[in-house]
Amino acid sequence: MPNPPTIKEIAKRLNLAASTVSRALHNHPRIGLRTRMKVQELARELQYEPNQTAIFFQQKKTFTLGIVLPELSEAFFSAAISGIEDTANKSNYMVLLGQSHDDTTREQKIVEIMKNHRVDGLLVSLAKNTVNYAHFEMLRKYNIPVVFFDRIPNMPNIHYVASNMESGTIQAVSFLLQRGHRVIGMINGPEKLIASQQRTAGYQKAMQLQRLKYDASLNINADLTKEGTRNAMRQLLAHKRKITAIVAFNDYVSQDAVQYALEQGLEINKDITFVSYANLPLSSYMAFPPLASVEQYPYLQGQKATEILLELLSGKLSPDQYQQIVIDSRLVIAPAR
Amino acid sequence: MPNPPTIKEIAKRLNLAASTVSRALHNHPRIGLRTRMKVQELARELQYEPNQTAIFFQQKKTFTLGIVLPELSEAFFSAAISGIEDTANKSNYMVLLGQSHDDTTREQKIVEIMKNHRVDGLLVSLAKNTVNYAHFEMLRKYNIPVVFFDRIPNMPNIHYVASNMESGTIQAVSFLLQRGHRVIGMINGPEKLIASQQRTAGYQKAMQLQRLKYDASLNINADLTKEGTRNAMRQLLAHKRKITAIVAFNDYVSQDAVQYALEQGLEINKDITFVSYANLPLSSYMAFPPLASVEQYPYLQGQKATEILLELLSGKLSPDQYQQIVIDSRLVIAPAR
DNA sequence: TAAATTTGCGCAACCGTTTGTCCAATCATT
DNA sequence: AATGATTGGACAAACGGTTGCGCAAATTTA
Known part of the structure; x- marks a missing residue:
């Protein structure tokens, strides 16, 4: 009912500066142990939760990955997205979903919306007929990295994971x-x-x-x-x-x-x-x-692609170190029945 | 390369106040036609794009719907999510995905993260064993509406869509x-x-x-x-x-x-x-x-549930007008083969 | 022609958090 | 005891956009 507690609120109650509270909550070493404890206690008491939208705004980062793929009802993709989601979640990223239904126009629109939503990066498996990649090229300008998987564009200088x-x-x-x-x-x-x-x-x-x-x-x-x-x-x-x-x-x-x-x-x-x-x-x-x-290891492909994207985002990988991972397919003999 | 243009940037170039630019871009009637045109033209020229994260922050709204369901690899759910996504997109909402893998603990965690990401509302199909609904009750405090579908909790005063x-x-x-x-x-x-x-x-x-x-x-x-x-x-x-x-x-x-x-x-x-x-x-x-x-019309269920959620969000529906939609199932005779 | 409206726009606050910088007090050094 | 180093915290700006309010100029009304 009352507005959710903010850092300012805590600061006021404790007669501290907002900056101090912020640092205290992050266990910044410059903040004395006593105030740190006081802050954290009150925060707990008030059930303080940082306002993520404020953080996203401030940090210019949303901890959100956009996924664009043709069709979830295809088993391959629903398995792949599990790999993506699991990997993303481990790094506290969320997953924004968009199905192109194998329609290039839809694909373009989804990419546009995701860009506007300021996703940090994109994982893409192309629509069947997509031959023009302008909507992906455009993302470079915004510094939004893209990793393609499975259905990859015929284009140099991209990151991708695919199976051979x-x-x-x-x-x-x-x-x-x-x-x-x-x-x-x-x-x-x-x-x-x-x-x-x-x-x-x-x-x-x-x-x-x-x-x-x-x-x-x-x-x-x-x-x-x-x-x-x-x-x-x-x-x-x-x-x-x-x-x-x-x-x-x-x-x-x-x-x-x-x-x-x-x-x-x-x-x-x-x-x-x-x-x-x-x-x-x-x-x-x-x-x-x-x-x-x-x-064809869809789960693994999703996982790998996400790992690459996350490394790109964390700076562990520079954008021009193009990762092109090929996962070897393997024959599996059906169990006798 | 240069930072993306902002409203302030436009204002400066045109010797206008940021507020004027903002209103001009929104076609606010109080702004004169001439300045309105000038602003919009420069905006186009600079390829101005509003920073959504700033807007989300300011408006306390993210235009994002959280989807929590057990397992995308089940055909029912992958069909349902198509209905959800299509409907959400029509109203310019995005869809944040989380699979519980039928694990209540995961379900709770996903709901928590989604809450922190400030999704505007939630669409949920329960994990198989979920019997405690505290993590959903909790959302009321945050005014995050929830619409359940298909696997609904045994609980009064909820919105849901299910098939009979x-x-x-x-x-x-x-x-x-x-x-x-x-x-x-x-x-x-x-x-x-x-x-x-x-x-x-x-x-x-x-x-x-x-x-x-x-x-x-x-x-x-x-x-x-x-x-x-x-x-x-x-x-x-x-x-x-x-x-x-x-x-x-x-x-x-x-x-x-x-x-x-x-x-x-x-x-x-x-x-x-x-x-x-x-x-x-x-x-x-x-x-x-x-x-x-x-x-059982999974697509339709997803669609209906999303429509209800969107109406809840737009205020067309008050939170205590509990919507409980039951979709009749229907026998389909297999085509001879 | 003076008064009342309307039109068009600027000012400033605000959303919640982070972070660079500065300052005072405390402590250690010689 | 004077100097320097360290500690603990405050201040303020910044992120980008929105909005209530105020105010001057232009316009209409009486």
Whole structure:
């Protein structure tokens, strides 16, 4: 009811200067033990709480991190944000959220609002179609550091954390080869995507490791839609060589592919085996989960990205020491069930 | 590079008082048109942006809403937060996020930090085990309004939005009755949960509508763990009456139950049929998705809750006009596949 | 033409906290 | 005992913007 107690209030009651009270509360050595105790006691008694907005204003700092990402309903991002939040909280930072819903315009607007809210820094995973990065460049002028994660811009001089699909893909293909599969199809993503290129590279290298020939016609670029996946499957199943295993771009694609295979009368894990990349946490509930899955460590990515941002903010890292962390993906074999 | 322009800066250049500039920028009628124009032009030229932290401080308002919920990786909540965010953004509010991970201690800490960050209001869905509400009561002292959603406290005089499981349950059971099922099992949640009681009530009413007798021994309270579900299934399948359909507490429970049924050699949708409550967006990828599912409208709940909070903040709603919105759940029949 | 209004803007206080500087009193040094 | 060093605290400005009030000039009214 009465206004929340302020430092001035405490100062007045104790016949001290506000500055003294402030210092006393911060255990400043220049303040005598006796007054320090008196101040702290009264503060406790009055349930004094520093007014953060005043501090933010005064310090030009809000202890708030802005997060811009496409879509929380995607498991990858909801895991990533947990990593972000946990890490931020440890350093007493809060997390301001904005979903772009994969819309560049929304993304721009969110960045603008967050800038106005004076977030100390930004963690960003790009909207699918964002190709113009002006709204991020602009932040340099305001000295707001940005760390990108997972979906990173094609731009030099940025901080980012991303996962490299190559390592996981090598492992995935090797896993299949080891199990005797020789003709392995790949339902890949759009060709321009770095993630697709990495998958291709992984496929090639895995074959090379076994001194086997890489057959590009087994590697199909699809568009990640259900129809696109079905078309890719059609192609693959019609291939002159008999395909016994398929590496799918992600779990969604994998499921669509499985469905198609079932329709064609194939028996999963017998006639044809699937390996995928983990986007889903619920694979244990899926009808035919992939036999193995490439883990991309979303939590870890969020964590790393946040750590970098925090170091940037604390000055431990200078803004032009561009951090570009690549987290190797890794194959995880599904537990038998 | 030079510090961002301030009102004072503009005032100095134009030989005006800061107050005049401020009013000019706000189109205050007492400021002459000519000076108003001059000010606005220079502001544009200098790319003046009001310092929000200064405004927050001065106005004692942050245009920030705190969201406390258990777990974003649960589809229900990630949908809810979309509703929250979209609604908040429309009114130029930002959203500060905190996950309790279903831990009451974390929940308390988050609320504390958010209070210190001076959020204008809070949207809360309780951690599973929270039974003490002191950390929310405390907010009244600070005049921070709270609107609960979905997981609401058992406490009078609060604002909340929740869904009523009764209506959906009536529809679910009726759906099964209509399809000829006469002995319908229910795997319910913990007895104390309001949501469980609503399910029971719905079950009873649906039977009553058809002048059928409600058999309590068909309605099992389980604990939502996999093991609990399996025990419930054991009981149900051992029931003296032959159960042909089951209403499961949610999709997770449903899947565990399906798994058990399969192990027992039952054929899904023939020997036994499942109906559930939608927590998962991915039912289309599940092996045996429930035949129908009760929709709880998470997006809508988030939206409604936010609207109430915003009205509370704008004064359109007085804090003691307790809003208690119940959204009826509704059965959604799964598309054939 | 004098009085009453209106118009347009400046002054100053204020929001709560932090921090650089200055001053007085106390203490130690020689 | 005079000087210097240390201690403990006060003063005031600053962060950027808002707002109540006052006041002069311009305008209208009687």
